[in-house]
Amino acid sequence: MEVVGAPIRVQSIAEKDLKVEVPPQYIQPPENRPSQPSNGNAADHKIPMINLGGDRDLNLLCKEIGSACTEWGAFHVINHGVSTTLLDQIRKFGSSFFQDYPMTEKLRYACDSNSPASEGYGSRMLVASDDAVLDWRDYFDHHTFPLSRRHPSRWPHFPPNYREVIEEYSDNMKVLALKLLGLISTSLGLSSSFIEESMGEVYQNITVSYYPSCPQPELTLGLQSHSDMGFITLLIQENVAGLQVSKNDDWVTVDPVSHAIFVILGDQTEIITNGVYKSAVHRAITNGEKARLSVATFHDPAKTVSVSPAPGLNPPPRYHEVVYGDYVQSWYSKGPNGKRNIDALLI
Numbered sequence: 001m002e003v004v005g006a007p008i009r010v011q012s013i014a015e016k017d018l019k020v021e022v023p024p025q026y027i028q029p030p031e032n033r034p035s036q037p038s039n040g041n042a043a044d045h046k047i048p049m050i051n052l053g054g055d056r057d058l059n060l061l062c063k064e065i066g067s068a069c070t071e072w073g074a075f076h077v078i079n080h081g082v083s084t085t086l087l088d089q090i091r092k093f094g095s096s097f098f099q100d101y102p103m104t105e106k107l108r109y110a111c112d113s114n115s116p117a118s119e120g121y122g123s124r125m126l127v128a129s130d131d132a133v134l135d136w137r138d139y140f141d142h143h144t145f146p147l148s149r150r151h152p153s154r155w156p157h158f159p160p161n162y163r164e165v166i167e168e169y170s171d172n173m174k175v176l177a178l179k180l181l182g183l184i185s186t187s188l189g190l191s192s193s194f195i196e197e198s199m200g201e202v203y204q205n206i207t208v209s210y211y212p213s214c215p216q217p218e219l220t221l222g223l224q225s226h227s228d229m230g231f232i233t234l235l236i237q238e239n240v241a242g243l244q245v246s247k248n249d250d251w252v253t254v255d256p257v258s259h260a261i262f263v264i265l266g267d268q269t270e271i272i273t274n275g276v277y278k279s280a281v282h283r284a285i286t287n288g289e290k291a292r293l294s295v296a297t298f299h300d301p302a303k304t305v306s307v308s309p310a311p312g313l314n315p316p317p318r319y320h321e322v323v324y325g326d327y328v329q330s331w332y333s334k335g336p337n338g339k340r341n342i343d344a345l346l347i
């Protein structure tokens with residue numbers, strides 16, 4: 001059992017001579033274990049791919065976004081304005097930290113394992129509790145917006161331009177997130193700035209997740225089933241699949257598309273749209289042969305901001321107003337367990 005504060009990382013377990021069995025605290029109860037992907041209706045299971053480029057007709061674009069948000073709460077975007085070189089660079093640099101740094105060096109960047117979402121190199125999403133099943137994942141969390149939270153000196157110092165690339169990526173992701181929130185607002189007949197203004201100052205975190213190859217992928221999860229707690233997450237992955245989105249009680253694998261960015265609606269978007277758009281329940285499975293890397297960029301409000309359904313949208317209001325900081329605290333103390341936290345706000 002992990003001692004609170006001890007620097008255990010999944011990568012160090014995976015690299016020990018433990019080729020056959022994972023430690024018991026990583027074994028999921030049978031109902032949470034990944035089963036074979038369903039072979040349900042393929043058309044139903046095709047994740048939307050939305051082209052943001054060129055001179056697209058705004059009505060048509062908003063229609064596509066609206067149906068992706070209603071049916072999935074998640075979609076790919078292409079021609080999003082972020083250069084493929086930058087996407088490739090961030091994947092390469094993220095992976096270099098986990099693969100090229102010795103463990104002693106990585107641990108110099110260890111996050112504070114006693115406070116949730118603290119910046120740096122960690123492994124546990126929830127603050128330690130003895131009975132939790134653990135995720136087969138290590139991560140590096142960067143705090144990137146507001147600028148007052150941005151301390152590049154706490155990020156990896158190698159490759160030499162790691163910090164500049166993270167900053168450039170952070171700026172690009174914020175622009176894209178606000179553009180998408182504008183389109184999402186417009187698609188509902190709200191003013192294009194409605195969600196942006198309700199969110200207020202953007203709090204952005206960039207989490208690079210590293211899932212070492214796992215000797216028992218059938219018993220483990222890289223990341224347990226959850227919905228993201230903020231407004232919108234933008235995710236890219238390396239060319240090893242593992243992210244799955246829940247759709248009509250099936251798990252659908254999100255195949256990596258190297259030049260696309262995967263958009264995931266978070267719980268605050270579900271609340272503000274009064275449930276017209278749903279946050280996507282997703283999880284990561286592990287891989288028996290290969291390690292996997294993803295980079296998720298989260299966009300949240302300040303902890304003091306209250307979020308409630310937009311007036312007049314799909315009345316009556318279906319969610320209680322919530323102070324974001326209270327939402328985060330409950331999420332981290334109870335754990336996500338699919339949509340447990342947002343369900344608790346249903347009127």
Ligand SMILES: O=C(O)CCC(=O)C(=O)O
Pocket residue numbers: 207209223228235237242243282283284293294296
């Ligand atoms: O690794 C992935 O693809 C999923 C990451 C994720 O869902 C998260 O960090 O919230």
Ligand SMILES: [Fe+2]
Pocket residue numbers: 226227228233282
């Ligand atoms: Fe997530």
